[in-house]
Amino acid sequence: MQKARADRPVRNPPLDSAWHAEPPDAVIEAFATRADGLDPAEASRRLASQGANELPAPPRVHPLLRFLGQFNSSLIYFLLLASVAAAMLGHIIDATVIVAAVLINAIVGYVQEGRAERALDAIRDMIAPHAIVLRGGERHSVDAREIVPGDIVALEAGDKVPADLRIVRARGLLADEAILTGESVAVEKRERRVPADAPLGDRFSMLYSGTLVATGQAIGVAVATGAQTEIGRISALLSRVSPLTTPLLKQIDHFGRLFTWFAISMAAIVYAFAVLFRGYAWVDALLVVVALAVGAIPEGLPAVITITLAIGVQRMAARNAVVRRLPAVETLGATSVICSDKTGTLTRNEMTARRVTTASGETLVTGSGYAPDGVLESGSPSEEARDRLFLAAHLCNDAEVVERDGQWRVVGDPMEGALATLAAKGGLHAETIREQWSRIDEIPFDARHRFMATLHEGPGGQRRVFVKGAPERVIGMCRAQAQDGSETAIDMDDWSARIAHAASQGERVLAFAEMPARPDTERLSFDAVQNGDLVLLGTVGLIDPPREEAVEAIAACRSAGIAVKMITGDHVGTAAAIARQLAIADDPVAVEGREIDAVSDDELRGLVGRVSVFARTTPEHKLRIVRALQAEGHIVAMTGDGVNDAPALKQADVGVAMGRKGTEAAKEAAEMVLVDDNFASIVAAVQEGRTVYDNIRKVIAWTLPTNGGETLCVILAIAFGLALPMTPVQILWVNLVTEVTLGLVLAFERSEPSVMRRPPRRRDEPILSRFLVWRVVLVSLLFTAGVFFVYEYAMRQGLGEAAARTMVVNTLVVMEIFYLFNVRYLHTTSFSLIGAMGTPAVLGAIAAVVAAQLAFTYAPFMHSLFGSAPISFADGLLIVGIGVALMVVLEAEKAAMRRLMPSALAA
Structure with a gap:
């Protein structure tokens, strides 16, 4: 490595420089600095x-341009066209609803883009505001933005690391x-270099910007600042990730384009035919065509979809999932792969002692968390070595477990808290033991020595040393092992096998030892412990x-056809063991x-596709995994809590951040936040998402055929030179009275029983599936048949055109009511108590609809407004009978489809 000249500013080396593999002296030399720091002038x-040591701010789009950009889609053009059509006929309510839906969608998109920008701001704010540096042999407190490559930085417990540092000196770090x-557990840091190809989590000689010093002290040389740090690289990744358009928005956009051209083409053809071949005056033809267009265009559909999504948001919030972007509700329901982190989401984030091993045998410990509830499962109810181990675990320990508001919590290190709980399960009372065994001295845990030791005075004045630490370190210091009340030689092969077995189960292993101390011992030293009489x-x-x-929840995912992938920074053995316990796959493969x-x-x-567990991953790994899954056609939900998760959260179709332990950067990059950090809440949200999509399909399945029936009636009347069965103003009345009532209630439907037993839909699945297209055609034809049957019946009975048209309007509304009951359950029969009750x-x-129709039929002022007339009770029964017949026919069709083409209903 070439020495940099002291009289020339040193360029910030590239991030891929393997400073962790270089000795501290070489790094100091490379940056032309000294152990007592840079010269202030340098x-x-x-x-x-x-x-400056800060992340660069991304270019900002003017807020007005960003807001106007929300209107640039064919769906918006389609909605505005429908609004103009409605306004031309004075249908102000429909026009207002459409414009409101457009504005809501634009505001939601505008706010979401602002949140994406704040995700970058949240990462920039994670750089420490102040730091202690050595310059010219003196300590200075400087703004962290003033740290430069080559600065010598001093850190203590509780400090936030201000830049990427190569550790020069560490003590208990x-x-x-x-x-x-x-990784949930604080990492030991030391000066010794590590291999150049070590993953980020194994670079023990480095401290990274934005992380925290948990314990100990450190001196390090700044090797990267600002955008060149690891956190800067994540910020750059995040800024390069473009948010995806959700499947629903893609489908609606495609549907909007097709339907807009269809409606315009149909209106033009009908207008030309009416004027050229049927003798309509151009004004009358225009009035009919505009009414026809309003009847054909489901102008209330976007508003209903927005309301359906909003209801889904409320239901998810009740199940601990807060959605920050409306379309994410439906997207989550389409999820085919959930990529989840491990700690706190799939696990409890509470360390628990699971296995106690002595020379005489093994004891399994039940219970979880820090509550002292559980039993010891072993062949021997009492064992001397095990009981002495419990005492050592309790005394060689700085943590305390307390009960607050019915919850057991640890004050101190989580692993030490788990040991305190283990001692309590072994029958030790914390306060009594600490009174009997007073602590005299201690050797705190030190990463160089990898053990902790305490000196205690117990009953009768006896003094004893208790040690805990890394198994290979503690066992190597022991001269014997305790077994059956005596001491025997240590069988290293046996202990190595036992430790390896525990590690294969995902356990972190600690060893315990003890030795007597002389009555006059007041101080502990490393030499006395390492070369003592440990057992x-x-x-x-x-x-x-x-x-x-x-x-x-994972079992529910698998039954729903959703794959679960664990992506974690933890060790591969631990991650694979947890995956097996969770049954993520029949035989989880880990890389x-x-x-x-x-x-x-x-x-x-x-x-x-083959791997279920990805361990020791970096932000780039997570991003590549998500993109690879999306390239295979999957809709991916990604969970995360750290800054390292933010790029993948943004790339995923649905980013899910943790509410309790998640960083602000993760929350701002995500579409959904879990209040309880619980994987089960994700699955509950998936169910709600599927329900939302089902309800949107039901709204479409109800809206298009009912509008299609009205439209087809008018087209056939014009085509065959028949009298119109309804006037244009009556068509508008039907749309008004049904779309703001019947068209809306499907948004409130609950989940169907089979919702989590169906496979996720494909990313490219159209919003108008084959089944829905079939339904539009079938129901439109049935509606048309019902309308012409009633009209012809009324005219043959001599009721007159006004009464005939009134019967037609009522028939349409009744058929729409009965069809509503049929469409509430697309996957099961509606002939059930639940289906019939509503x-x-x-x-x-x-x-509300019945009241409106009674007024339409019998109120004199409605007769003058809409040209309606009263009808007899018998004619009303006939109309209801037509509605019942329609539902019977459609239920029979649904049963036949379930039997002959079950996949059609799911598509």
């Missing part, structure tokens, strides 16, 4: 040359790197146990991040 020159790696008591395997509800680096994007597309929303809407 630091100023580098600041002017390199720029643990760093919380969860925002970058997702091995045994090991404890700790694990962050899976959430019970997550096990059930590490370095294996992802070794394959191309095309090869990764084949890999992601929801309060359905019954309220029907009551």
Whole structure:
């Protein structure tokens, strides 16, 4: 490595420089600095040359242009056309509803883009505001933005790391790197270099900007600042990720384009035919055609879709999932793969002692969390070595477990809290033991020595040393092992096998030992402990146990055809063991991040289908995994809580951030936030999302055929030179009275029983499936037949044109009511108690429609407005009978479809 000249500003080296693999002296030399820091004048020159230690702000689009950009879609043009058509006929309510829906969609999109910008702001704010640096041999407190490459930075417990640092000196150093790696346990840091190809989570000689110093002290040389840091690279990734258009918006956009051209073409053809071949005056023909267009265009559909999504948002919020973008509700229902982090989402984020191993045997411990509830499962109810281990676990421990508001919580390190709970399950009372065994001295945990030791005075004045730490370290210091009340030689092969077995189950293993101390011992030293008379008591395997509800939720995902992928920064053995316990797959396959680096994007597309666990991953890995899944046609939901998750959260079809332990950057990049950080809440949200899409399909399945029936009646009347069965103003009345009532209630429907037993729909599945197209044609024809039958019946009975048209309007409305009951259940029969009773929303809407139709039929002022006339009770029964016949025919069709073409109903 070439030495940089001290009289020349040093360029910030590229981020891929393997500083973690270089010795500290070489790094200091490379940056032309000294152990006592840069000269202040040199630091100023580098600041002017390199720029401030902050992330660059992205270019901003003017708010007005960003808002106007929300209207640039064919769906919006389609809606505005419908609004103009409605306004031309003085149909102000419909026009107002359409414009309101357009504005709501534009405002939601505008707000979401603003949140994406704030996601970058949240990452920039994670750089520490102040830091201690050595310059010219003196300590200075400087604004973190003034740190330059080559600065010597001093850190203590609780400090936020201000730049990427190569550690020069460390003492008892643990760093919380969860925002970058997702690993739940603080990582030991040390000066020794590590291999150049070590993944981010294993670069023990580095501290990264935005992470926290959990314990200890450190001196490090700044090797990257601003955009060149790891967190800067994540910010750059995030800025390059373009948010995806949701499947629903794509489908509605495509539907809007097709239907707009269809409606315009149909109106033009009918207008020309009416004027040229049927002798209509051009004004009368225009009035009919505009009414026909309003009848054909489902102008209330976008508003109903928006309301349906909003109702889904409310229901998800009640199930601990807060949706920040309306279309994400439906997209979640289409999810085919859920990529989830491990800690706190699939697991409890509460360390639990699961296995106690002594030379005499093994004891499994039940219970989870920090509550002292559980039993010891072993062949021996009492064992001396195990009981002594419990005492050591309780005394060689700085944590405390307390009960507050019915919840047991740990004050201190989670692993030590789990050991305190283990001692309580073993029968030790915390306050009594601490009174009997007073602590005299201690050796805190140190990453260099990898153990902790405490000196206690117990009953009768005896003094004893208790030790806990890494198994290989503690066992290597012991001269013997405790077994059956005596001491025997240590069987290293046996202990290695036991430790390996525990690790294969995803457990983190700690070893415990003890030794007597002289009565006059007042101080502990490393030499006295390492070269003393230690006796091995045994090991404890700790694990962050899976959430019970997550096990059930994953089973529900698998039955619904949704694959679950675990993407974590944790070790591959731990992640694979948790995956097996969760039954993510029949035989979960696990790979590490370095294996992802070794394959191309095309090869990764084949890999992601087979692999269920991705361990030791970086932000780039997560982003590549999500893109590979999307390239295979999957709709991907991604969960995360750290800054390292933000790019993948933004790339995913639905980003799901953790509400409790999630960073602001993750929450701003996500479409949904889980209040309880629980995977089961994701599955509940998927169910609500599927219900929302079902309800949108039901709205379309109800709206298009009813509008189609009205339209077809008019077209056939003009085509065959018949009298119009309804006047244009009566067509508008039907649209007004039904679309704001019956068309809306389907948004409130609950989940059908089979909603989580169906496979997810394809990304390219059209909103008008083959079944819906068939339904539009069939129901339109049935409506048309009913209308002409009633009109012909009334005219043959000599009731007159006004009464005949009144019967037609009532027939249309009644058929729409009965068809509503049929369409409420697309996948099951509507001939059931639940199906017949209806929801309060359905019954309220029907009551409102019936009241409106009674006024239409019998109120004199309505007769003058709409040209209606009263009809007899017997004619009313005939109309109701037609509605019943329609429902019977459609239920028979539905039953035949379920039997002969079950996939058609699901499509």
